[in-house]
Amino acid sequence: MEWQQLEYFHTVARVEHFTRAAELLSVSQSALSRSISKLEEELGVKLFERKGRGVVLNRYGKEFYAKTSRSLQELAQAKQEMIDLLDPERGTVSLAFLKSLGASFVPNLVSAFLGSCPRVHFQLFQNATSVMLDQLEAGDIDFCLSTVTETRASIEWQPLWTEDIFAFVPVGHELGNRRQVSLQELADSRVIALKQGYGTRTVMDRLYDQAGITPKIMFEGEEVVTLMGFVRAKLGITLLPDIKGVDMEGIVRLPVDEPECRRTIGLAWNKNSYLSPVANRFRQFLTEYSGGLTLAE
DNA sequence: ACGTGCCGGACGCAGACATT
DNA sequence: AATGTCTGCGTCCGGCACGT
Numbered sequence: 001m002e003w004q005q006l007e008y009f010h011t012v013a014r015v016e017h018f019t020r021a022a023e024l025l026s027v028s029q030s031a032l033s034r035s036i037s038k039l040e041e042e043l044g045v046k047l048f049e050r051k052g053r054g055v056v057l058n059r060y061g062k063e064f065y066a067k068t069s070r071s072l073q074e075l076a077q078a079k080q081e082m083i084d085l086l087d088p089e090r091g092t093v094s095l096a097f098l099k100s101l102g103a104s105f106v107p108n109l110v111s112a113f114l115g116s117c118p119r120v121h122f123q124l125f126q127n128a129t130s131v132m133l134d135q136l137e138a139g140d141i142d143f144c145l146s147t148v149t150e151t152r153a154s155i156e157w158q159p160l161w162t163e164d165i166f167a168f169v170p171v172g173h174e175l176g177n178r179r180q181v182s183l184q185e186l187a188d189s190r191v192i193a194l195k196q197g198y199g200t201r202t203v204m205d206r207l208y209d210q211a212g213i214t215p216k217i218m219f220e221g222e223e224v225v226t227l228m229g230f231v232r233a234k235l236g237i238t239l240l241p242d243i244k245g246v247d248m249e250g251i252v253r254l255p256v257d258e259p260e261c262r263r264t265i266g267l268a269w270n271k272n273s274y275l276s277p278v279a280n281r282f283r284q285f286l287t288e289y290s291g292g293l294t295l296a297e
Numbered sequence: 298a299c300g301t302g303c304c305g306g307a308c309g310c311a312g313a314c315a316t317t
Numbered sequence: 318a319a320t321g322t323c324t325g326c327g328t329c330c331g332g333c334a335c336g337t
Binding site for chain 2: 017018019029033037055
Binding site: 035 | 326
């Protein structure tokens with residue numbers, strides 16, 4: 001049984017006329033007649049009563065029509081969803097990103113993209129970098145916007161920009177009045193860190209390793225706001241990029257001069273997965289958008 | 298008798314598949 | 318890769334049934 005046969009059958013059933021149905025379907029009347037005959041033969045039952053100059057569904061035809069209607073609707077809907085998904089003006093982009101980019105960068109990025117493609121739908125996720133890369137490998141998302149750390153065989157990274165990482169210490173800390181510090185000078189301070197798996201945590205671990213220091217990790221968290229709360233409560237220091245929208249009361253931000261503390265933010269995608277036209281368009285847009293930001297800074 | 302509509306045979310074309 | 322064969326689906330056209 002073919003999808004086309006069902007489409008022919010439903011058209012004839014609706015208009016109750018072979019010739020008019022054939023016109024609607026852009027086939028000859030005889031071709032339509034044969035197609036319906038073949039369907040009836042396959043089902044082993046006649047579906048139409050030949051009545052005068054037209055045809056009407058018999059009780060078997062009515063039954064078959066009712067049972068196949070939902071399937072046809074679902075197929076038509078699935079077809080339309082595929083068309084929408086692939087339409088660069090209307091598709092869906094699924095993007096996972098770092099929580100630290102959720103305060104302003106990603107909202108502004110999405111807003112700017114929707115300015116040129118208002119009908120595009122976004123699916124947004126926030127997770128640790130390793131989780132997002134797992135999602136990419138599984139084909140659950142199109143892109144991951146994160147700290148460039150892990151390299152995996154199936155993942156392609158496009159670095160977008162680099163940003164400084166600062167030491168955040170509580171007001172009253174012994175180095176709180178310094179204009180800049182080295183990581184070595186912070187070696188004795190207890191550390192409030194992001195959990196393992198977060199890209200920025202990986203960067204932090206590498207920096208401490210580079211400085212030959214084993215960090216005294218006092219607390220591991222998932223939210224920047226929580227980490228800052230612990231710092232404010234004088235429970236330790238943390239290393240993070242300068243994140244907009246975080247309450248800095250009771251906290252001092254210190255540039256770190258040794259070792260060079262920076263992280264690279266990049267866009268990752270699965271090079272073995274199909275990227276829809278709208279996803280490709282978004283990637284191109286993001287490249288230009290982040291390039292403009294870098295120039296502006 | 299004529300017009301209209303369905304059916305079915307003949308034939309052509311294109312794609313799938315097997316063979317060389 | 319080229320060629321031959323098979324198969325499915327299309328059109329064309331004549332036959333038949335039925336309504337006016």
